[in-house]
Amino acid sequence: MFLAASVVHPAIAFAQESDGVYGRLDGDMLFVGAAGVGIEAGGAVLETHVSLNYLSTAGPYVRYTEGFGQDDLRAARSIGFGMELRPLFLGRYALDLERGPPHLDLFADSFTLIAGMFWAAPSTGPDAYEFLLEPGLELGIGVSVPLLPSGSGPYVGVQGLARWPGEHLVGRSDADFLDRGALLIFTLAWHQIFDSGLVDFRDSRAGR
Template sequence: MTGALALLFAFAEVDSAHGRIEGDLGVAVAAGITAGPRAPRATGDLRLRYLSTAGVFGTYEEGFASSEPRRAIATGVELRPLFLARWVTGHELGSPRADLFIDSLALELGAAFVQPDGARFRPALQAGLGLELPFFDRAEGLFAGLHVGARWSDAALAGNAGGGPSDRALFASLTLGWQELFAGPIAR
């Protein structure tokens, strides 16, 4: 009988959410580099997530001498549809890093403001995908992030031909960051 109770308690202590529901609000801060047309840009990234499923992001990129665009500021929404769907239906793999990595798949949509060298900021649409690889077996902690996407300026969206990398461009960001979870009304 005691063996069966011990087994039940062992199963009860398994956290298949890997800490993600211990806090309502996740705050992730990261820094890295963004590869784009002509030259890389240094990148800073801040993300606020609710229950590891949806949130907002803000990104700042500062280019070097030959970067085009020289600067970019982006803000938008992020949706991570896999975590709750997999967790509620019991489809987590049981491997913390694999589960956290798979569930980090994010769809991103937002506004960007790009500044070509010697010009003022221009509005743009940004769409992308993101993934984060955790270093630990918990949602909190160090991670490596990869975000890829595209930006289209207002001129490119209006169908104006020509333009350069500031009008339409692909980008890929590689970052190193830290995520912290904070308890709110649901996690308490």
């Protein structure tokens, strides 16, 4: 009897966790706050960003990097903002492809496309440590792995960013991909689902 219970109970718990949602429709907004280390050609920087995604799918982000006075970095610090798109969650959920295990579903749905603008303060030269008025372009992708089988909780992730500073966009620089400030970022983040009130999910889901 004990052996049967020990087998059945985890199976029931797994079935409850594997509804394909994992709490992501308990609210209409996903808040992500992350901090980590960014690696670029000149060294390592502190990177932090926050984002808000509607239905865990799309929304704005703000990013800040700090080099703490390293002269070999292309930018002493930078600030940027843009949009994130997580295109897989709603499509996979609608097609009933969210079948578990939870960590695998959440990892797959974390695939993110990133597009935004940034302003950098050079680490050397006459304008060192002062933000330039000319914005640059950043494009990237990212994925993250949940530490818990839930849409809310801690995640570890990685992002790859290609950056084009303003002078490169207008043809005043021939710097290569790495020298333009491309970043590989490793993060520890907290994801939190909350209800903004834009959509009443509890009523709509109860009516199914």
